[in-house]
Amino acid sequence: xxxxxVIGLEVHVQLATKSKIFSGSSTTFxxxxxxxxxxxxxxxxxxxxxxxxEAFRQAIMFGLAINADIEKCSIFERxxxxxxxxxxxxxxTQLEKPIVRSGNIVIELSDGTRKSIRIHHxxxxxxxxxxxxxxxxxxxxxxxxxxxxxxxxxxxxxxxxSAEEATLFAKKLYGIVTSLGICDGEMAQGxxxxxVNVSIRKPGGTLGTRTETKNLNSFRFMEDAIDIExxxxxxxxxxxxxxxxxxxLFNGETxxxxxxxxxxxxxDYRYFPCPDLLPVIxxxxxxxxxxxxxxxxxxxxxKRFKEQYSLSNYDANIxxxxxxxxxxxxxxxxxxxxxxxxxNWILGELLARLNSTGLxxxxxxxxxxxxxxxxxxxxxxxxxxxxAKEVFDGMWKGDGNADSIISSRGLKxxxxxxxxxxxxxxxxxxxxxxxxxxxxxxxxxxxxxxGYFVGQVMKASKGQANPKxxxxxxxxxxxxxxxxxxx
Amino acid sequence: xSINHKEIMKLAELARIQLNDETIKETTKSxxxxxxxxxxxxxEKTNDIQPMAHPTDAFQCLRADEVTESxxxxxxxxxxxxxxxxxYLVPKVID
Numbered sequence: 001x002x003x004x005x006v007i008g009l010e011v012h013v014q015l016a017t018k019s020k021i022f023s024g025s026s027t028t029f030x031x032x033x034x035x036x037x038x039x040x041x042x043x044x045x046x047x048x049x050x051x052x053x054e055a056f057r058q059a060i061m062f063g064l065a066i067n068a069d070i071e072k073c074s075i076f077e078r079x080x081x082x083x084x085x086x087x088x089x090x091x092x093t094q095l096e097k098p099i100v101r102s103g104n105i106v107i108e109l110s111d112g113t114r115k116s117i118r119i120h121h122x123x124x125x126x127x128x129x130x131x132x133x134x135x136x137x138x139x140x141x142x143x144x145x146x147x148x149x150x151x152x153x154x155x156x157x158x159x160x161x162s163a164e165e166a167t168l169f170a171k172k173l174y175g176i177v178t179s180l181g182i183c184d185g186e187m188a189q190g191x192x193x194x195x196v197n198v199s200i201r202k203p204g205g206t207l208g209t210r211t212e213t214k215n216l217n218s219f220r221f222m223e224d225a226i227d228i229e230x231x232x233x234x235x236x237x238x239x240x241x242x243x244x245x246x247x248x249l250f251n252g253e254t255x256x257x258x259x260x261x262x263x264x265x266x267x268d269y270r271y272f273p274c275p276d277l278l279p280v281i282x283x284x285x286x287x288x289x290x291x292x293x294x295x296x297x298x299x300x301x302x303k304r305f306k307e308q309y310s311l312s313n314y315d316a317n318i319x320x321x322x323x324x325x326x327x328x329x330x331x332x333x334x335x336x337x338x339x340x341x342x343x344n345w346i347l348g349e350l351l352a353r354l355n356s357t358g359l360x361x362x363x364x365x366x367x368x369x370x371x372x373x374x375x376x377x378x379x380x381x382x383x384x385x386x387x388a389k390e391v392f393d394g395m396w397k398g399d400g401n402a403d404s405i406i407s408s409r410g411l412k413x414x415x416x417x418x419x420x421x422x423x424x425x426x427x428x429x430x431x432x433x434x435x436x437x438x439x440x441x442x443x444x445x446x447x448x449x450x451g452y453f454v455g456q457v458m459k460a461s462k463g464q465a466n467p468k469x470x471x472x473x474x475x476x477x478x479x480x481x482x483x484x485x486x487x
Numbered sequence: 488x489s490i491n492h493k494e495i496m497k498l499a500e501l502a503r504i505q506l507n508d509e510t511i512k513e514t515t516k517s518x519x520x521x522x523x524x525x526x527x528x529x530x531e532k533t534n535d536i537q538p539m540a541h542p543t544d545a546f547q548c549l550r551a552d553e554v555t556e557s558x559x560x561x562x563x564x565x566x567x568x569x570x571x572x573x574x575y576l577v578p579k580v581i582d
Contacts, residue, residue: 017552024555033573034564038556042563054552075540082503084577096538131580141574268501273540278547 001238003200005230006207007166008158010195011173012151013183014127015058021126021150022049022092029189037129037144043087049276051076055150056280058182059099059124060290062152065176065297066119068103072282074124076274084142085129093153095271098123099282100152105176106299107168108317117169118157127151146190152182158197158207163226167219170194171321174219175298178323185324186360187217194222198229200237208233209243213250213257225250228257301326309339315347324361328368335372338379345371349392366395374402381415381466382406415466417473420457423465424473425487427456439482450474488522490515 020027023040040047056074063070075097078090100122106114127149132141154173160166174192177183184191194217199210213229216222228250233243247260296304301320305311311319319329329346333339350371354364374391377383383391383406394405406412414420428435431453438449450471457470477487495515499506506514560573569576 026554035558050550053549139576140580280547
């Protein structure tokens with residue numbers, strides 16, 4: 001049977017503020033446990049929250065970037081539930097009047113069609129602490145450093161109809177928040193986390209019962225979790241069983257999901273306006289000032305990369321979708337003076353290495369300036385493409401910059417035409433049979449046969465001859481033979 | 488408008504408080520009294536009135552994004568029933 005998949009996403013994005021949303025504690029990641037948890041973050045009595053203006057500014061930037069409405073009078077509510085990582089017994093969040101409402105994000109599907117995904121709203125809230133279950137027997141350890149880190153929770157309408165679309169949407173969102181500079185994009189550190197709501201229905205039928213899979217912190221996990229959940233629901237219904245409305249947990253390693261709690265016994269959050277916080281008024285002038293200073297967004301960058309650097313849509317799309325990758329590319333392109341080669345190295349060798357080692361561009365061991373320097377050495381014929389791979393490898397391992405690796409390993413390419421010419425003549429002389437075959441062959445076959453001689457010359461030069469020049473000189477010399485000219 | 492025994496039990500469970508039969512009766516009555524008071528609002532036309540989020544007319548002041556708090560972990564953990572390796576310890580939470 002054909003099934004239609006209906007997906008909505010809730011995305012938690014940690015904002016890039018220095019301090020927390022309601023207290024002056026630092027938000028630095030990776031500090032010693034509980035050293036960034038103030039009395040307010042710990043829910044101590046007698047403390048009073050004061051919202052961080054920067055969190056509002058960043059939320060508004062996001063709203064403007066997705067063509068949304070900005071709420072002029074925004075309020076905070078308390079969402080009440082008990083969990084040890086939430087010391088106050090409630091999360092301060094927004095419900096009735098979220099800061100951002102009704103936006104949209106356009107994704108481009110693999111067949112080139114564009115689809116607009118509606119954003120229902122995005123609200124400001126505080127993150128919870130972190131529970132560590134592994135370290136202690138019969139006990140759970142709590143670190144409140146994360147408690148109070150500002151988040152925007154972005155809630156999409158159920159407009160996505162496949163795991164692929166959901167991933168495209170999530171990546172687009174990633175590009176927007178990193179380009180705006182409102183999120184550091186460190187997904188492994190939990191800076192962006194996805195909850196996926198999935199249901200299936202017969203095409204055009206009424207919506208099926210949905211489940212929610214929570215806390216997915218990579219695009220791959222999200223895609224896998226959706227695929228698995230869709231199949232689970234199809235199997236259930238085709239077996240004559242029912243989908244139960246529930247929250248599920250997905251294990252990225254085992255690729256299995258399990259029920260966390262069903263909605264019948266679910267928390268009833270008893271939201272009410274937070275009496276500790278007054279309504280926040282946002283003036284039009286303030287919004288306009290933010291609009292004027294918005295940085296370039298991925299959509300505009302894509303267009304610019306295509307025009308300014310003559311990149312293909314595919315290349316430009318990847319390079320513009322991640323702010324830091326785009327920045328890296330532009331440095332390499334400008335310093336090397338050849339955008340196409342810069343794009344090729346970044347999208348080929350560099351991304352492959354980053355992916356296989358699980359590193360992000362921020363942790364890339366090769367600095368953009370060093371990659372540019374290496375490309376300059378290819379362009380000025382100091383090294384061949386093949387040598388460049390060895391230089392790249394050395395830079396990746398931290399052996400130094402391009403020039404120091406080239407000199408320490410003696411990688412200089414021989415571009416002196418008289419040296420190459422004597423090598424070529426030598427190879428022609430010691431291969432009389434192959435030369436004979438070449439001369440007798442038809443023109444069309446000759447280019448193929450040339451490869452043998454190029455290989456021999458390269459070998460004789462210990463890989464250091466400039467392959468382009470070898471090609472050119474070889475052809476010249478062989479042409480002389482064709483025309484009965486003495487070498 | 489009134490609230491019944493079952494709803495009070497559910498609220499008590501959500502709020503993690505234990506109520507005995509006597510208290511449930513009492514609580515049911517007092518909350519019903521409050522709800523009746525609220526019912527009186529039904530006599531007025533409130534369609535055009537914005538729901539009130541706060542009883543004062545004041546608006547929230549925001550603070551600049553600056554780190555003003557220093558590490559006071561030791562002071563706070565001295566108050567905690569259990570702490571180890573810098574973490575607060577609670578009975579095992581099973582997910």
